[in-house]
Amino acid sequence: MARPTFPNIPWSSLPDRDDGPRVLGINPWITDFAAFNVWSRPAGLLACLDMLRNAGASVALLDCLDPTWAPAPELGLKWPKPGKYGTGHYHKEEIEPPAPLAFMDRRYSRYGLPRDRVVEALAALDPAPDAVMVTTIMTYWYPGALDILDICAELWPDTPRFLGGTYATLCGEHAAKHADAHLQQGPLENSANWANFCDLINFNQAQPTENSGLSLALDLYSDPAFSIILGSRGCPFACEYCASRALYPHFRQGTADAVMETVRSEHARGVRDFAFYDDALLVNPGRWLWPVLDEIAGAGPDIRLHTPNAMHVRHLTPEVCGRLKAAGLTTVRLGLETTDFDHRHDVKLTREQWEAGARNLLEAGFDLDDIGVYILFGLPGQDLGNVEQAVRHVRSFGFRPHLAHYTPIPGSPMFDAACAASPYPLADEPLFQNNSIWPCVPGGFNWEDARRWKSILHGE
Incomplete structure (x- = not known):
């Protein structure tokens, strides 16, 4: 369905149920x-x-x-x-x-x-x-x-x-x-x-159904260039810099049937690129992910999957990497945070787990161009020398490093430390939580350092 002529914003309702607000x-x-x-x-x-x-x-x-x-x-x-x-x-x-x-x-x-x-x-x-x-x-x-x-x-x-x-x-x-x-x-x-x-709004209705919160009204986009897959809400982990638990206190997973219904419907509308929106995609994959990947793999090669949210490296076993590759995973993003493996702020990851996960991806057939690695930058009190070390470590594998600029988020365990480290009143004015200003980096953002980090990322 092509995009409508401006300025149409159509209303959508279920058949025979258009008398509500x-x-x-x-x-x-x-x-x-x-x-x-x-x-x-x-x-x-x-x-x-x-x-x-x-x-x-x-x-x-x-x-x-x-x-x-x-x-x-x-x-x-x-x-x-x-x-x-x-x-x-x-x-x-x-x-x-x-x-x-x-x-x-x-x-x-x-x-x-x-x-x-x-x-x-x-x-x-x-x-x-x-x-x-x-x-x-x-x-x-x-x-x-x-x-x-x-x-x-x-x-x-x-x-x-x-x-x-x-x-x-x-x-x-x-x-x-x-x-x-x-x-x-x-x-x-x-x-x-x-x-x-x-x-x-004077709407007398019973509690939403069991799948509420996981089912999305994606059909409201008339001519989508991509779509998303949401198999879960929340996260079972409690990384210090993340507020996932403050936003969604309970980790919930949907069903393979519900996810595949969305994929089939969006595919029928011409969508070929799907991005996973799960914060913990590889946790308990038998619940919904394996059946979904198996059906996608059996349907043909015209679906491309993407993981903009970093996957947990320690779950990347040979079996996991093989199933992801067979189903058409195209954009791979990993979360490394730092190569100082003894002082991490996220889910515990050992050097051995990191190197094994990286090796398993390559052995499964992923190209180096497919794989990007997020490295946290600008944490309160962070030694930026460790960030540079992590960038060079990632490049040594042939992967593309990406700086994930730290955003101080209210409700995250690290927010108090961020407030103490920042010269800005983070708790009083959300504008200062913008990662573009480098709110917890001494001296804040400046173009000279920005150009230097760009050169480091490109191996110059």
Whole structure:
């Protein structure tokens, strides 16, 4: 199905169940110094829209990070050509940075659909929504969410507005002060959250079904260049720099049948690139992952799988690597953090496990170009000499190192240490949690060091 002509935002409901409320979901723009689309989808918002539609609501989606409409250069609707696997650059417009970030010597932009086109499309939405749900993927991207909420308040002043996602959940006090919306903190499928939401929009419905939170309304994208696979929510581990448990306290896994139903449906719509969104993909793989990989492997070679979230290296046995390769895994991302194996902040990994996992990937037939390794940069008190050592270690295997710039996240075990190490009031202003400013690196971001690290990554 091709992208519709602007400004259409269609409502979607289940057959014979269109008498419920109309709920509009919005994924706002990114406002930042840099942004790149790495199979980005607002999974939490899509889960909410799916469970609401299953309960009888009509739903619609405006994702400001998706092209959405057919190109119309005369209307400012241009979008950079995507890469071969669906990733790529966003349309962007340079804007003034928020006052707290005015000290940065970097351009600040709004990434996504042109703002005036979004306003026009929302104004043309007919019938108007009975409720609006706005998500936030990163805490420091909240300016885009507040802007969208203000637009919706002006268009539909009496319509309930809800703000959910990472910012609303982890920075609740700040969000309550600045957002003109009800806060949706934590998963909607939580019984108290569901009851409160339904009460506020006068929607008398029973608790969501068992698969709620794992089933996504991916069909709301009319012409997707890629799709995502979500077999689990949360994570059983508790890495010091991660807030997964604060966002999703319980690790839940779905079923192979439900995951494959999504894959088949998206494949039938022309999707060939699928990105796993699981934080712990290789944990208990017999629950859903093995059956899914086996069916994909038996279906043919036209599906490409990607793991933008780093896989846990210690689980990469010869069997695991072989099954991933047979199913069409194309983009491999690993989490190393550091080669100082005795002082790690994530799941314990020995040098032997790291070297075995790397060797097993290569023996399974993965090309070196397929494999990238994330190395954490900018942790509070981190010896950056160890980061450089880790980069050179990764390059010695022939893999591509990627610096994963540390983001101080409220709710993570390391956040107090980050607040102590940073010159910025991280707990008071989420804008300072932006990893682009190197918030916990002495002296912060500067172009000379940025160029030096780029040279190190390229082995120069």
